Amino acid sequence: MTEQYEVLEKANSREVKQKLREKVLRLKKERNAYIVAHNYQNYEVQEVADILGDSLALSKATIGLGFDVIVFCGVDFMAESAKILNPGKKVILPVREADCPMALMVTPERLREKRKQFPDAAVVCYVNSSAAVKAESDIACTSANAVQIVKSLPHKQIIFVPDKNLGHYVRRFCPEKEIILWQGFCTTHIRVTAEDVKQAKAKYPDSAFVAHPECPPDVIDLADHVSSTSGFSSYIARSPANTFIIGTEVGMIFKLKKDHPDKRFIMPTEQFVCQTMKMTTLGWVAHALETLEYEIEVPEPIRKHAEITLRRMMDVSKDHPNAVIASY
Ligand code: 13P
Ligand code: SF4
Numbered sequence: 330m331t332e333q334y335e336v337l338e339k340a341n342s343r344e345v346k347q348k349l350r351e352k353v354l355r356l357k358k359e360r361n362a363y364i365v366a367h368n369y370q371n372y373e374v375q376e377v378a379d380i381l382g383d384s385l386a387l388s389k390a391t392i393g394l395g396f397d398v399i400v401f402c403g404v405d406f407m408a409e410s411a412k413i414l415n416p417g418k419k420v421i422l423p424v425r426e427a428d429c430p431m432a433l434m435v436t437p438e439r440l441r442e443k444r445k446q447f448p449d450a451a452v453v454c455y456v457n458s459s460a461a462v463k464a465e466s467d468i469a470c471t472s473a474n475a476v477q478i479v480k481s482l483p484h485k486q487i488i489f490v491p492d493k494n495l496g497h498y499v500r501r502f503c504p505e506k507e508i509i510l511w512q513g514f515c516t517t518h519i520r521v522t523a524e525d526v527k528q529a530k531a532k533y534p535d536s537a538f539v540a541h542p543e544c545p546p547d548v549i550d551l552a553d554h555v556s557s558t559s560g561f562s563s564y565i566a567r568s569p570a571n572t573f574i575i576g577t578e579v580g581m582i583f584k585l586k587k588d589h590p591d592k593r594f595i596m597p598t599e600q601f602v603c604q605t606m607k608m609t610t611l612g613w614v615a616h617a618l619e620t621l622e623y624e625i626e627v628p629e630p631i632r633k634h635a636e637i638t639l640r641r642m643m644d645v646s647k648d649h650p651n652a653v654i655a656s657y
């Protein structure tokens with residue numbers, strides 16, 4: 330990060346944060362840029378974003394925009410998806426190291442080996458995977474549409490990569506399929522235990538527990554509702570409960586509090602923090618807008634195949650709610 334932003338960030342005062350925020354908004358205009366933020370981003374980043382959402386909604390939201398630059402505040406696979414779908418646009422990931430540990434748990438080489446073992450299987454890749462893995466897959470899915478995608482395929486055998494927990498969740502709804510699990514997992518969502526949730530439930534007996542399907546199966550067993558990050562808010566809106574135990578990354582709380590100021594949100598563990606999601610700060614967003622670093626590049630042959638994989642998914646799940654235009 331350039332020195333001026335580092336100094337501003339370190340000062341960590343309200344006035345300085347406000348200055349930084351104004352700088353980001355000014356640079357955003359000058360660059361004709363659009364800031365996209367995942368629901369897990371730091372609050373200060375969510376506040377300057379044009380749009381907030383889950384991975385599927387954000388991928389869709391970037392298509393056909395009139396902006397020259399897309400600044401993707403999230404992790405690398407999300408920015409890559411935006412680039413795959415918008416090859417003519419400059420897509421910037423503010424922090425180069427912001428990757429998703431789960432996405433790194435599958436490689437195209439190992440996936441090709443697996444395909445050889447199960448030649449009749451279709452390969453479904455969770456969007457939390459690299460462009461190269463998407464290029465080797467038949468169709469993508471997100472946590473919002475995984476069951477729908479698997480059910481849409483004529484194949485009996487499905488190789489599901491890389492998240493074994495999401496794959497396990499899909500299995501519950503697709504007994505007609507043979508789902509071959511990859512042994513990947515989210516390093517954040519495995520930190521919550523069934524015991525954590527039971528303790529929170531004992532403390533708040535009238536609460537409802539909402540979980541992301543990346544949580545381990547014994548945690549999912551305790552959930553009143555399971556959904557992608559965008560599904561949390563809609564469930565809370567229609568639930569009669571007043572207190573909710575939140576089974577996903579802590580960044581989610583910011584949006585939930587804004588959407589439901591009269592409801593109460595409890596984290597079952599302090600460990601629910603995705604370190605790489607939290608790398609992006611206001612200073613990094615300012616740096617990205619000023620320097621246009623770090624630009625996402627995807628080699629064209631990979632991009633083309635990965636785009637087919639993503640567009641097949643979008644054709645199946647046309648009815649997913651759109652990302653939320655930020656109004657902060
Ligand atoms: P969503 O698609 O539900 O936003 O999930 C993305 C993710 O990385 C969850 O850990
Ligand atoms: Fe990856 Fe998990 Fe972080 Fe989501 S929360 S970006 S799956 S490590």
